[in-house]
Amino acid sequence: MFKDGGEVTELLWDKGNTVETVVLLSKGEVDSKKIRVEFSLEDMDMSEFQDGATYTQIKDYVLEHSGLKVSNLYISQIKRKCGIEVGKNYNLPKSEDSRQPQCPPEKEKAIREAFKYFGMI
Template sequence: MDLSEFKGKATYEQIKAYVVEQTGLKVSSLYIAQIKKKCGLDVGENFNLQKSENARQPQCTPEKEDAIIQAFRHFGII
């Protein structure tokens, strides 16, 4: 089985599982999307739009950001 076609592709669930396994930290899909945007990677369209314009959105902590970037490197995304 040739896995080279999957290089650079990982689901959010795979990234979450890798981060928990490696660091013990739980990360949300929101945090993964924030880091993808920060790295300049393509993020899919959000269908769950905010109801108000000034809604507060939680920001990813630096330790979780490092863990997500480590997962991106593991999966060959960056």
């Protein structure tokens, strides 16, 4: 550092307060490699980005329109029947011979109606 025309290794201040300022000095212009892209969503097919409704939305729809309560298990069973992708089940049974309850026909019909309403089938 320089003070009063000479080089010093430390500065001693009477009041003990200091303020440091750092300034970056550069020469010339910075070359930017940015591009701007404009497109309209109206021309795009967004159907592949839509997964449909959540399990909660399906349950609420079924309850409101048919008065039936359905479980996530029943919804996933009907999704598989309709060829809709279902995530991995981490709640697997401990024994191989354990049985899962199957969705009753009246609940299957109500779930399929919900799928149609949400545009899933």
